[in-house]
Amino acid sequence: MISRRAYLKLAMAAGVTLAARPSLLWAEADRKLELITRPIPSSGERLPGIGLGSSATFSSTARSEDLDALREVLGALVKEGGTVFDTAPSYGASEAVAARIANEQGIANKLFWATKLNVAGRGGGKADPDQARAQLETSFERIGKDPIDLIQVHNMADIPTQLGMLKEYRAEGRVRYIGVTTTFPQQYQGLERVMEQEPIDFIGVDYAIDNRTMEERILPLARDKGIAVLIYAPFGRTRLWDKVRGKEVPGWAAEFDAHTWAQFFLKFVLAHPVVTAATPATSRARHMIDNMGAAMGRVPDDEMRQRMIAHMESLQQGA
Numbered sequence: 001m002i003s004r005r006a007y008l009k010l011a012m013a014a015g016v017t018l019a020a021r022p023s024l025l026w027a028e029a030d031r032k033l034e035l036i037t038r039p040i041p042s043s044g045e046r047l048p049g050i051g052l053g054s055s056a057t058f059s060s061t062a063r064s065e066d067l068d069a070l071r072e073v074l075g076a077l078v079k080e081g082g083t084v085f086d087t088a089p090s091y092g093a094s095e096a097v098a099a100r101i102a103n104e105q106g107i108a109n110k111l112f113w114a115t116k117l118n119v120a121g122r123g124g125g126k127a128d129p130d131q132a133r134a135q136l137e138t139s140f141e142r143i144g145k146d147p148i149d150l151i152q153v154h155n156m157a158d159i160p161t162q163l164g165m166l167k168e169y170r171a172e173g174r175v176r177y178i179g180v181t182t183t184f185p186q187q188y189q190g191l192e193r194v195m196e197q198e199p200i201d202f203i204g205v206d207y208a209i210d211n212r213t214m215e216e217r218i219l220p221l222a223r224d225k226g227i228a229v230l231i232y233a234p235f236g237r238t239r240l241w242d243k244v245r246g247k248e249v250p251g252w253a254a255e256f257d258a259h260t261w262a263q264f265f266l267k268f269v270l271a272h273p274v275v276t277a278a279t280p281a282t283s284r285a286r287h288m289i290d291n292m293g294a295a296m297g298r299v300p301d302d303e304m305r306q307r308m309i310a311h312m313e314s315l316q317q318g319a
Contacts, residue, residue: 002248003246005027008308011238015237019061023249027039027115033257033296033297034296034297035048035081035295035296036048036049036050036270036295036296036297036299037049038203038228038275038276038277039276040164040202040228040276041201041226041227041228042177042201042226042227042228043177043201046092047083047084047112047277048082048083048084048271048295049275049276049277049278049294049295050082050084050266050270050276050277050278050279050280050291050292050294050295051077051082051083051084051085051086051112051114051230051277051278051279052073052074052082052084052085052086052279052280052281052282052283052288052291052314053087053232053279053280053281053282054085054086054087054088054091054094054095055088055091055094055257055281056213056281057281057282057283057284058070058073058091058094058098058281058282058283059091059092059093059281060092061258061281061283062091062092062093062094062096062097062098063092063093065093065097066283067097067101068152069283069284070088070097070098070101070283071101071104071105072283072284072285072306073284073285073287073288074098074101074102074105074107075105075107075285075308076285076288076289076292077111077288077292078110078111080288080289080292080295081292081295082229082288082292082295083110083111083112084111084112084114084230084277084279084287085098085102085111085112085113085114085279086115086204086232086279087113087114087116087228088115088116088118088154088236089115089116089117089118089135089138089139090118090154095115095139095142095143096142098214099142099143099144099158100142100311103133103144108143108144108145109145111146112149112150113143113145113150113257114149114150114151114152114202114204114230114279115139115143115148115150115151115152116151116152116153116154116181117135117136117139117151117152117153117154117162117166118135118154118155118157118162119131119132119135119157119162120157120158120161122155122157122159122164122184124157124158125157125158126158127157127158127161127162127163129165131159132161132162132165133165136151136165136169139151140174141166146177147173147174147176148174148175148176148178149162149175149177149200150177150179150201151166151169151175151177151178151179151251152166152178152179152180152181152202152203152204153166153179153180153181154181154189155181155182155183155184155187156180156181156182156184156187156190156194159180159190159194159198163178163180163194163198163200166178167199177200177201177202177228178200178202179200179201179202179204179227179228180194180198180200180202180203180204181201181203181204181205181230181232182204182205183205183206183233185213185249188213188217188218188223191203191205191218192217192218192221193223195221195222195227196221196225200227200230201227201228201232202227202228202276203218203222203227203228203230204229204230204231204232205218205229205230205231205232206231206232206233207219207231207232207233207234207269207272207275208233208234208235208236208239208240208265208268208310209240209265209268209269209308209309209312210239210240210243211233211236215272219272219274219275222272222274223273223274227247228276229274229276230276230277230279231275231278231279232276233279234266234269234278234280235262235265235280240261240265240312241261242314243298243316244261244313247315249261249264250266250311252307253267253308255300256271256297256298256299256304257293257296257297257298257303258294260290260293262280262287262290262291262293262294263290263291263293263294264308266278266280266291266294266295267294267299267300268293268300268305268308270295270299271299271300271301271304271305278294280315
């Protein structure tokens, strides 16, 4: 648990731009903010609601070998109470570089490692079992953790082969949780079939304030089947930032403890009760601290979520 005063001190030191109405923020400075955690339905284990993804800017920074920036962002994740780190062998150097840093810093065992398996590619091809096992063993070697917390089949690729292999690894105790991911609309129907038919613990999907397709079928099905949900692209990659460029966060966002646009967007995602954690990617510690602010305090209720949607739509119309 962290006080509002402590959060603001960290945020301001990191250069986070707070919304207007500082008097309101400081008037509430001594109110304690609880870390938002959510249970994994299959076990009851709780995870912080905000984590760190390693695609996009994290991946490009890993390729550039700018390790100081990534040391800072991983350190900020753990310092602020986060644990979930989502990566994949296909994210370039992300998995290897992050594992090296985490082990150097002695924080590897503080992280909930979520990586992925895919040797079949995006085209729907078959996965070679030997290649799949080799990729898995490389992840174990890089991360240095056995069991790994979560491995998911990336982009729904060759589910019979690759998910079948993950079920074996889970039965052997080498992976704690298994699942599947996709951010491709053409794969959503197939995702539903896997959720209905397979004993998975997690899914990873795209969801944002302006991308609410998951609310129609996938999130209700996850609730009914007891499947945890990791959220990817909660900022719509860069889409939401384009919509709010030059605009201030509405003052009423403080009613659910959001003081920046990142917190506004992430609080919307976390307000859905089926969401386990959101994992936005970043390579900057100040953004990591800002993001973790969304895992503190209150989340908007249903009425407020509708107000948030309407506000974003009004910004788009006024653009």
